[in-house]
Amino acid sequence: MRDVAAAAGVSRTAVSFALNNIPNRNISEATRQRILKVARDLDYAPNTQALNLVTGKTMMVALVVRKTTQQFAGDAFLSEMIEGLMQALEPEGYHLMVHAAHPNASGSTYRDLVRTRKVDGLLISSPMVHDPEIRLLHDEGTPIVLNGATDEPDIPSVDVDNRQGASVAVRHLIALGHRRIGHISNAPFTYTASCHRLEGYRKALADAGILADERLIHHGDFTDESGYAPMLALLDLPEPPTAVFVGSDTVALGALDAIRSRGRRVPDDLSVIGFDNIPVGKYLTPPLTTVHLPAIDLGRHAGAMIVQVLRGDLLPSPTVSLPTRLIVRESTRSLSE
Amino acid sequence: MRDVAAAAGVSRTAVSFALNNIPNRNISEATRQRILKVARDLDYAPNTQALNLVTGKTMMVALVVRKTTQQFAGDAFLSEMIEGLMQALEPEGYHLMVHAAHPNASGSTYRDLVRTRKVDGLLISSPMVHDPEIRLLHDEGTPIVLNGATDEPDIPSVDVDNRQGASVAVRHLIALGHRRIGHISNAPFTYTASCHRLEGYRKALADAGILADERLIHHGDFTDESGYAPMLALLDLPEPPTAVFVGSDTVALGALDAIRSRGRRVPDDLSVIGFDNIPVGKYLTPPLTTVHLPAIDLGRHAGAMIVQVLRGDLLPSPTVSLPTRLIVRESTRSLSE
DNA sequence: TCTCAGAGCTAACGCGCGTTACTGATCGGC
DNA sequence: GCCGATCAGTAACGCGCGTTAGCTCTGAGA
Secondary structure (H helix, E strand, O other), X not given: OHHHHHXXXXXXXXXXXXXXXXXXXXXXXXXXXXXXHHHHHOOOOOOHHHHHHHHOOOOEXXXXXXXXXXXXXXXXXXXXXXXXXXXXXHHHOOEEEEEEOOOOOOHHHOHHHHHOOOOOEEEEEOOEOOOHHHHHHHHOOOOEEEEOOOOOOOOOEEEEOHHHHHHHHHHHHHHOOOOOEEEEEOOOOOEHHHHHHHHHHHHHHHHOOOOOOHHHEEEOOOOOHXXXXXXXXXXXXXXXXXXXXXXXXXXXXXXXXXXXXOOOOOOOOOEEEOOEOOHHHHHOOOOOEEEEOOHHHHHHHHHHHHHHHHHOXXXXXXXXXXXXXXXXXXXXXXXXX | OHHHHHHHOOOHHHXXXXXXXXXXXXXXXXXXXXXXXXXXXXXXXXXXXXXXXXXXXXXXXXXXXXXXXXXXXXXXXXXXXXXXXXXXXXHHOOEEEEEEOOOOOOHHHOHHHHHOOOOOEEEEEOOEOOXXXXXXXXXXXXXXXXXXXXXXXXXXXXXXXXXXXXXXXXXXXXHOOOOOEXXXXXXXXXXXXXXXXXXXXXXXXXXXXXXXXXXXXXXXXXXXXXXXXXXXXXXXXXXXXXXXXXXXXXXXXXXXXXXXXXXOOOOOOOEEEOOEOOHHHHHOOOOOEXXXXXXXXXXXXXXXXXXHHHHOOOOOOXXXXXXXXXXXXXXXXXXXX
C-alpha cells in the first residue's frame, strides 16, 4: 500500500480513501482513477490481518462439529450443510472455518476461537439437550447459532422439526395398520434431535391410543453399525414389532442388515422407515421410506442467522424450525397385505 | 495484555516474555509466575489478529473445492477428507477453512485468499489435468498442495494411485472371464482422476491383449444421475458389454438403476465394479465390488504435506501416491457361471 | 486588499502484539 | 573500593491498515 502511494505520488491516506470509495469528499476523481490504476498495475491486495486488527472483525465464522472422529467421517450431511452455509455466508463476505470438538473433551477448546478473536462467531452442530458450555458462551455475549435445538429457547438455533417429522413417520406406519412399532434412535438421548424424535414417536402412538412399550425403544449412535444390535434385540423379543421407526437412515442401514441376517424380509415381514433421506436411500433394496431432512436449507438458514447476529440485527425469532417431508418408498407396507 | 501488565505491576514487554516462555533470560521466575497467575485471573487470551499481523502468519489453510453446488453437496468424501486434514493440521496448530470455487468461474477467487494473507496456504481439491491457474500460483511461490495429481510433477500433490486402482479393477473382471468390458468414468476427462482411471482401464485391457472399443467408453459427471444415461447407451449397443467398470460408486448407483430399469440383473447378466468404496456400498443389493479409496489417509497426507511446505521443509517427493485396495463383494461374477 | 469557505490532500494516532536496544541494579573478583 | 559482568526489566519500533484532525491552496465575495 505504501508502494502504491509512492508510485501514484500521493499519501497512503489518499490510497486508502480511493480504494475504499470514501463518499464524495477529500479526493478528486482524477487522482482516484490514477490511484486505482496504479494499484491494479502493482497487483496490490490489502492485508486482511491488518484490516482485521483495525476493524476488530475477522469476517470468519467457525462450524464446530461435536463428534468423534468416526462420527465425523461418517457424517453424510456435512457436505450439504457446508454448501448451505457457504451459500449464505460468502455473499456477505464471511468465510467458514471447520473445527472438530470431541464431545467428551474439555469443551473450552472452541471457546478460545472467539476469545482469541480468530473468528467472529460460532455455529455449533449437534448440541446436547442441556449443554452448560453453550449456555455460558451465549451469556458471555458470544455470537452463536446452534444447528439443532436445545432446551434453552433464547439461544438462536435452527433445526428441522424433529418431533413433527417423527410423528409423521410413525403416523404413516399406524395408517398402514401397524400397532406394534419399534424405535431405534439416531443417537443417545442426550442429543436433542434423538430426544425430540422419540417424543414425536411417543406422541403419534399416544394420539392413536397405542400404549408405548419401553422394550421396543433402543438407541443408535450415529453409525450404521450401531443399528445392528438394537435391531436384533427387537427381533428377538417374544412379541417382535411389525414395523420399526429408525431415527436415522444411516443407523437404518445396520438395522436392515440385521433383519436380513435373520432371514426376514422388508417390507414383507417388517416395515422400516428411516429419517434424514440420505442420497442413497432410493438405491437401497427396497428403496427406503424416510423423512426428508433439508440439510442444505438448514445450512442456509443457520448461515443467514449468524450473519444477522453478527450484524447486531435482532432476530424475528431465536429458534427456527424447518418442516420435514415424508418420502414414501418401498420399505413400508400395509400390515394387512 | 496491557491490563495484565498493569495488574502485575510490570511492563507489557515482561508479560509478553512470560507468556511466550522466552528462554532463561530477562525474567525472574518469581515475576513470571506472578504474571501467569494474573493472566489466568483476568482470563486473558491473546488477540490472534494482532499476533498474525506481527508474525506474518495466519496458521490457517484453505481447502479449495472446485465443484459446483450440486457436486459439492453430493461429495461423499468431503467429511472424511476434512477429518483427515484436521488430524494432521490441528496438532500443528493450523486451522482449516473451506472455500468453494466453481470450476467455470474466474479462477482467481481463491488466489486472493493467499494474496490478502487470509490463509497461509492452499489445498486444492479435484484439479483439472492442466490448470494454468495452479501452475501460476505455484510459480508465484504460493504454498500449495493438490489433492489429486496434475500433469505437472513438480507441484506437491497427494493422490490415490488411480491408474493402478483402475487396472486392478479391470484385471479382476478379466480374471473372471470378461473380455467385453465397458467403462463409465467418474467425471469428464478434463479431470485428472478420470483420465488416470481411463488409462488404467486401457492398460489392463492391453496387457490382456484385448482391443479397446471406444464405443464402450462413456463419462459420468460426479453425480448418481450422471451414470444412468451412459449405462443405457452401453446396454443398447448391438453387442453390449458383459461387465462394466464405473469410475465412481456414486455414478455406479445411477448405472445400477439403469440396468434394473432394463430388467437386467447384476451380477447374473452383467458384472459391475465401482471405485471409491462409499460407505453404503456394502448395503446395496448386490453389495458393490469396488476399489477402496483411503479418503481419510488422503486428507492426512495432504495436511502433513502442506505443513511441511509452510515450514519450508523440503519434501522427500513432491507427489505422493497412495495405494488402493480391491474390495470384492457380490456385484461381479465369473462370466462362465 | 483581506477574509473565508471549501476542495484536495497529508501527518499522525491506534488497533494488540513480538522484538530489539537500552537502562539500572546487583554481585563477585581483584 | 573500583570495575566489568550478569540479571531484571523497560522504552520504543514496526507489522499494514482505517481514520481523525489539520494543513495548504485556490477563488469568490466584501
